[in-house]
Amino acid sequence: MLLLSLDTASTTLSLSLFENEKVLAKFDETMIRGQAERLIPEIQNLFFKAGREVKELSAVAVGVGPGSFTGVRVALATARGFGLALNVPVLGVSSLEAYAYGAEEDVFVALDTKRGDFYVAGFDKDLNEVFSPRIMTMDEIKILNPKLIASDAFALFEEEGFRVRKNDFSLSEQIAKIALSRGENNLPAEPCYLRDADVTV
Numbered sequence: 001m002l003l004l005s006l007d008t009a010s011t012t013l014s015l016s017l018f019e020n021e022k023v024l025a026k027f028d029e030t031m032i033r034g035q036a037e038r039l040i041p042e043i044q045n046l047f048f049k050a051g052r053e054v055k056e057l058s059a060v061a062v063g064v065g066p067g068s069f070t071g072v073r074v075a076l077a078t079a080r081g082f083g084l085a086l087n088v089p090v091l092g093v094s095s096l097e098a099y100a101y102g103a104e105e106d107v108f109v110a111l112d113t114k115r116g117d118f119y120v121a122g123f124d125k126d127l128n129e130v131f132s133p134r135i136m137t138m139d140e141i142k143i144l145n146p147k148l149i150a151s152d153a154f155a156l157f158e159e160e161g162f163r164v165r166k167n168d169f170s171l172s173e174q175i176a177k178i179a180l181s182r183g184e185n186n187l188p189a190e191p192c193y194l195r196d197a198d199v200t201v
Contacts, residue, residue: 001058004043004082005176008035008075009067009095010111010152014172015039017046021180024050028170036074043078057086061179063171064092065192066119066133067111072191080189091179092187096121096133098174099150103165106130108146112153119194122146127178135194 003018013035016026025046031038047054062079065072083090099109100123108131110118118141122131136144138160149157150165157164179186 001180002052002056003059003061003176003180004046004057005061005172005179006039006043006075006079007063007095007098007171007175008039008071009063009065010071010171011068012152012171013038013042014063014170014175015042015046016170016172016176017050017052018176018180019052021177023173024052026170026173028172035071039074039078054082055086057082057088059089059091059179061091061093061172061175061186062189063095063098063175064187064190065095066113066194067095068114069193072193076189076191083189090189091182092189093175093178094121094133094187094192095119095171097123097127097178098171099152099167100127101174101178102169103148103150105148106146107148107150107165108141108144110136110141110149110151110153110157112151112156113195118151118153133192133194 005016007014014028017024060079079090096109108122110120117137121133149162154164
């Protein structure tokens with residue numbers, strides 16, 4: 001099984017190409033903007049480095065958010081495009097779960113919304129949800145006082161005195177591992193925002 005995994009919900013463009021459970025190639029780069037322009041060329045580079053062709057794909061895994069509205073839409077549109085073109089399944093994975101995956105104890109995930117608050121959820125070591133997804137401020141998180149935090153802003157939580165889980169992983173790899181472990185029980189390829197868009201048409 002050849003699986004492409006991608007995530008652009010945060011400030012990192014993260015891509016991985018898996019064959020069964022082995023990583024063939026990956027790309028991770030922090031970029032504030034320009035992910036949409038880089039996404040397809042970097043996917044092409046991924047296949048080139050792995051010595052594989054796009055037509056060999058068996059499935060696509062994608063981070064569905066919560067995260068940047070534009071980033072979530074870009075990743076989902078790209079994943080759906082591959083799915084339709086190649087007639088392969090598109091597997092959705094929560095960004096919150098991706099940050100929690102692999103923790104050996106209960107973990108509280110807090111992703112920076114860039115608006116002064118955080119997308120949060122809590123999970124046990126088996127990735128069962130123990131605190132439902134919502135938006136919280138730092139003060140509210142302090143009142144809750146979780147024992148371990150995983151975050152894309154882990155340095156900020158470290159400064160606030162929390163014990164943090166360092167992000168020494170590739171987000172697209174985490175997404176791929178979750179998708180592969182769940183098979184047909186993944187989320188649909190639909191966006192998870194937790195907040196309404198600022199502008200609607």
